[in-house]
Amino acid sequence: MDVDLRKLRYFVAVAEELHFGRAAERLHIAQPVLSRQIRALEDELRAQLFLRTKRSTELTPAGRQLLDDARPLLASAEAVRRRVAQAARGPKTFTVGFMPGITVTPAVRAFAAAHPDLEVEVIRTTWDDQVDVLHDGRADVSIVRLPIDQQGLSIRPLFEEPRVAMVPSDHRLAGKPMIEITDLADEHLLQDPDAVPEWRDIAVELRRGRPKPVTAYRSVEEKLEHVAAGRGVSIIPLSVASYYQRPDVAVVPVSELATNKVALAWIASRRSRLLYDFADLATTVDWTPRQDG
The missing domain is CATH 3.40.190.10 (Periplasmic binding protein-like II)
Known part of the structure; x- marks a missing residue:
């Protein structure tokens, strides 16, 4: 059986939105058409992909697996299209x-x-x-x-380069020539804890549990806005800190951080x-x- 890439694109839209109406708007198609395409895909795969109620739409285990596989497959298909077009042009x-x-x-x-x-x-x-x-x-x-x-x-x-802590300019650690990672243990980290395992491990030990996931910020500028507002701290490479200097955010060197x-x-x-x-x-x-x- 060949998997229809168009149906996969429809599936990914619904899986990301978890709402058939919003997914239909995003795809610029009618919602009934989208629903029929998803049902056809489920029939082809012989698997239920979504659990739908009047209040919510959720992925089934089969749906979560398909989403993991569909994204790289669609990216590869798009890459093939671009590279073939480029090869034709030279x-x-x-x-x-x-x-x-x-x-x-x-x-x-x-x-x-x-x-x-x-x-x-x-x-x-x-x-x-x-x-x-x-x-x-x-x-x-x-x-x-x-x-x-x-x-x-x-x-x-x-x-390789060092990483530093970004804190509000009026923070208790601002201006310190060097701090230890333990000095940040009680701080709210504005990034995935797994991105800073040194901080994560200390936080787990002190809080007796894994830190809660945080909102993922798409840009350095957005992350620093939240630091400046006092909503937390962030660990970033030194060169990034140098590029994005601002008066309301302080750069603090941290020992025991991997490069x-x-x-x-x-x-x-x-x-x-x-x-x-x-x-x-x-x-x-x-x-x-x-x-x-």
């Missing part, structure tokens, strides 16, 4: 993804000089999509901050000579993070 562009705080200009200029017939573009990524841009074909390579899901990727380490590792990533199955040329060049570039304003 390799005229090469796109580099990069995370906040990382300066890609030296590498991009050097690569463009080595390939004058190529248009080299850049795309800013976030923690949420720094790998997605590779899988869906928006970027040829991505300069990522580890850890990431490395399945299907080739990885080449580039550099942030930065690497170059690309889809392992791709065999483009340009990928390897950029990877070789990237290892010769000075990636030393800037630490001033």
Whole structure:
């Protein structure tokens, strides 16, 4: 049995919205049409994907499994479409993804000089999509901050840098030359606790339980707005802190924090000579993070 990608896209929309009406609006189709397509997909897969009541729509275990599998499958399909279209036009562009705080200009200029017939573009990524841009074909390579899901990727380490705490400028720890991670144990961390295991482990010990999940912020700017408002603290790489200096937020060095590792990533199955040329060049570039304003 072949799985219809269009039905998968409909399924993902409903699974993300958990509401058939909102999903139909997002897809620009009528709700009855969407409901019929989901029922047809369930018939094809011989599995119930949603539990629907008058008040809610929930994923079944089969639905949760399909959502996990459908997202990368749809991203791969989109990447195939983009790459085939690019191959038909010829390799005229090469796109580099990069995370906040990382300066890609030296590498991009050097690569463009080595390939004058190529248009080299850049795309800013976030923690949420720094790998997605590779899988869906928006970027040829991505300069990522580890850890990431490395399945299907080739990885080449580039550099490491310290991480620091961001606190409100009037915070009790602001202005300290150095603090310990235990000084932050009672603070509200504005990010996934697993992203800062040093803090997570201490918090678990002191609170006798795992910290509650927090809202995921999509950008550094949004996260720092919440820090400045006194809603919590955040741990970020030093170069990011340097790029986003502001008077209402203080940077505090923290001992016992592991460094942030930065690497170059690309889809392992791709065999483009340009990928390897950029990877070789990237290892010769000075990636030393800037630490001033």
